Amino acid sequence: MAGFLQEIVEGLGAGAIYASLALALVLIYQFTGIVNFAQGELAMFSAYIAWQFMAAGLPFWLALILTLAVSFAGGMLIERVVIRPVEGAPELTVVIVTVGLFIFVNAAAGWIWSFLIKDFPNPFPGGAIEAGGLSLGYSTLGIMAVVGVVMGLLYLLFQHTKVGLGMRAVASNPSSARLVGIRVGWTLALGWGLAATVGAVSGILVAPLLFLEPNMMGGVLIYAFAAATLGGFDSPLGAVVGGLVVGVAETLAGAYVGFIGSDLKVGVPLVIILFILLLRPQGLFGRAAVERA
Numbered sequence: 001m002a003g004f005l006q007e008i009v010e011g012l013g014a015g016a017i018y019a020s021l022a023l024a025l026v027l028i029y030q031f032t033g034i035v036n037f038a039q040g041e042l043a044m045f046s047a048y049i050a051w052q053f054m055a056a057g058l059p060f061w062l063a064l065i066l067t068l069a070v071s072f073a074g075g076m077l078i079e080r081v082v083i084r085p086v087e088g089a090p091e092l093t094v095v096i097v098t099v100g101l102f103i104f105v106n107a108a109a110g111w112i113w114s115f116l117i118k119d120f121p122n123p124f125p126g127g128a129i130e131a132g133g134l135s136l137g138y139s140t141l142g143i144m145a146v147v148g149v150v151m152g153l154l155y156l157l158f159q160h161t162k163v164g165l166g167m168r169a170v171a172s173n174p175s176s177a178r179l180v181g182i183r184v185g186w187t188l189a190l191g192w193g194l195a196a197t198v199g200a201v202s203g204i205l206v207a208p209l210l211f212l213e214p215n216m217m218g219g220v221l222i223y224a225f226a227a228a229t230l231g232g233f234d235s236p237l238g239a240v241v242g243g244l245v246v247g248v249a250e251t252l253a254g255a256y257v258g259f260i261g262s263d264l265k266v267g268v269p270l271v272i273i274l275f276i277l278l279l280r281p282q283g284l285f286g287r288a289a290v291e292r293a
Contacts, residue, residue, distance in 0.1 A: 004268060006134055008248055013140035014223075016147040017205055017246020020219070020287035021224035022231070022239035023150065023246070024199035029233045030171045031191030034094050038101035042078075042196055042222030043203030044214060045105050046071045050204050051120055051212055060123050064087050064204060068197050075196025076189040083192070084185070092256045109214040144204050150201055151240055167191060219266060223250070226269030231275050232286025241285065 019087035021043060036042075043285075049070055053063035053106045078101070086097050128135045158164035169177040170187045178184045203217065210216045227246045231238025246269055254265040276283060 002011060007251050009134060009136055009140065010252030011248030012244055013137070013143055013247070014251060015227075016140075016144045017202065017209075017220065017243075018223040018227045018246055019240040020147050020150065020202035020205060022227035023147075023154070023236055024075070024202065024242050025196040025224055025228045026196060026231075026233055026236050026239040027191060027195040028155075029228075030236075031167065031188055032083070034098065035233070035267075036195070037095070037098040037194070037221075038105055039199050040217035041067035041102050041105040041109075041214075041225070042075070043199035044217045045109050045203075046074075046200030047120065047203035047207040047212055047216075048109055050200075051118060051207070052113075054121065060121060066226055067204065068200055071196045071200035074195040075193035078196070079189040079192035088281075106214050113214075115214055118212040120204075120212040122208035139208075146201065146205065146275070147240065150198060151236070154198075154236055163190070167194075174247035189275025222266065223247070223269045226272045228283075229273050230283055232283025234287060235283065238283055238285030242283070 002004070014018050018196070021040060024035060024039050028034055028039070039239050041090060046067055050063045050067040053066055054060060059065070083094075083099060086093050122139060123138040126138065128137040145253070156164075158168055166177070166182045167187055167190065169180070169182055170184050171191075174184050202220070206216060206220055210220075222247055224243070227242035229242070230245060231240070231242030245285050249272065250268045253260050259269070
């Protein structure tokens with residue numbers, strides 16, 4: 001029993017990382033209706049920026065703050081320069097643009113920093129809390145705490161600030177929001193900046209665990225898509241719950257399903273995506289689209 005509970009604890013730690021990137025995916029989808037296939041690469045690029053700040057001698061937490069600021073500005077710039085020109089274009093066009101952005105950011109990171117693996121410092125101490133036969137690492141606790149804080153800050157933003165209420169209005173009905181004086185264009189750019197900031201947190205959490213290299217977020221992005229699909233692409237809470245469920249499901253499948261093991265665990269999120277799209281396309285917390293005749 002203790003071994004089973006330990007696997008669940010490990011799954012929750014991994015799921016918190018998936019949830020952080022899924023949150024970024026959901027934020028962009030909420031505001032623009034775009035599924036951003038480049039979200040993982042943007043998170044990776046932010047992790048490199050943090051590494052560069054630390055290589056220049058800055059302490060971790062100062063490097064983190066500066067990285068979040070740069071990521072926010074970069075997200076807004078991408079919306080203005082890359083996404084705005086194809087606004088209103090067919091969905092396939094937007095998908096191709098985000099895939100192109102994926103390739104460009106990945107290549108840019110390799111060109112600037114090379115494709116060699118780099119060490120990234122872990123902001124959390126080593127060791128673990130031992131209780132009842134379970135071992136809960138400080139790193140796992142730290143990751144879950146960070147995701148919880150991010151979720152809490154987003155809740156406060158959307159529920160208790162004018163900016164957040166304006167963003168919700170734009171996400172709900174851009175035309176009506178424009179009629180009441182909300183600057184929809186800048187609000188959409190703000191949404192991209194916010195998503196890039198949340199994605200940066202994900203990249204910085206992943207880098208100490210996987211080592212820093214341009215392709216590090218590829219697998220994480222698959223799990224994040226599964227989390228967002230399971231929870232619902234229009235529900236930030238669903239993204240977090242979906243991430244935790246996907247993390248636990250992946251860990252338990254790898255530990256207790258013999259033919260899966262550690263090699264086929266990446267198939268778990270793909271199976272989850274398939275079943276959710278077949279049985280409940282809007283996700284567990286999402287709202288089904290209703291069209292009036």
